[in-house]
Amino acid sequence: xxxxxxxxxxxxxxxxxxxxxxxxxxxxxxxxxxxxxxxxxxxxxxxxxxxxxxxxxxxxxxxxxxxxxxxxxxxxxxxxxxxxxxxxxxxxxxxxxxxxxxxxxxxxxxxxxxxxxxxxxxxxxxxxxxxxxxxxxxxxxxxxxxxxxxxxxxxxxxxxxxxxxxxxxxxxxxxxxxxxxxxxxxxxxxxxxxxxxxxxxxxxxxxxxxxxxxxxxxxxxxxxxxxxxxxxxxxxxxxxxxxxxxxxxxxxxxxxxxxxxxxxxxxxxxxxx
Numbered sequence: 001x002x003x004x005x006x007x008x009x010x011x012x013x014x015x016x017x018x019x020x021x022x023x024x025x026x027x028x029x030x031x032x033x034x035x036x037x038x039x040x041x042x043x044x045x046x047x048x049x050x051x052x053x054x055x056x057x058x059x060x061x062x063x064x065x066x067x068x069x070x071x072x073x074x075x076x077x078x079x080x081x082x083x084x085x086x087x088x089x090x091x092x093x094x095x096x097x098x099x100x101x102x103x104x105x106x107x108x109x110x111x112x113x114x115x116x117x118x119x120x121x122x123x124x125x126x127x128x129x130x131x132x133x134x135x136x137x138x139x140x141x142x143x144x145x146x147x148x149x150x151x152x153x154x155x156x157x158x159x160x161x162x163x164x165x166x167x168x169x170x171x172x173x174x175x176x177x178x179x180x181x182x183x184x185x186x187x188x189x190x191x192x193x194x195x196x197x198x199x200x201x202x203x204x205x206x207x208x209x210x211x212x213x214x215x216x217x218x219x220x221x222x223x224x225x226x227x228x229x230x231x232x233x234x235x236x237x238x239x240x241x242x243x244x245x246x247x248x249x250x251x252x253x254x255x256x257x258x259x260x261x262x263x264x265x266x267x268x269x270x271x272x273x
Contacts, residue, residue: 007021007025025079092144168183
């Protein structure tokens, strides 16, 4: 039985690849790549001639069968166009299939845009929430930003350049212009840029010209003064229930106001019964 190697590759600068990653890419019989043309540029830079096969969002079901057959007798390396595979990129299903079949899955760590942006953002790094790409549908976007109103961790999201201005506008409407954030683009590349400040500040900085390059957006934690004490949450929950709301509806209402999660508020209500 072979091994499935998840190999992180550069997110921009081709020098950002580990010695171990290069060795694995040379030694495996096959590399599954999100875009073989893109990956061949990296392989050519390091004179690696390993055969490649495409594995992307539109052919992953068909390719999964082929790759699982290959893994019966040999190793396979999985790479995405940039960064760590299976992290907002194809690969999750292949990893699941490999685990089900008893194939050893080996991570080869390296570049990851969310972590690179986080450590350079100036926002708290002790606890963070990675949310992937921002939804395209307006209702889903609004719900996502509403959930961040009282989020006490730094939130990390991806956004494409042609939507970033509209996203920042909506973000300011929901979260307010004073919420701290950072916007990182072209990380590790020649034109790398990290904008820091309030949502209003970053929005103004990006308004001067067309945005280029995929963005990693980081939203700072909600200010502590927005988070209620346990006693205050209990009082308001009891009052909402006395007004005739169900326990679930009361928990939802208090969660939106208090900075607590709905589940935590609901549990407090159960403890009081």
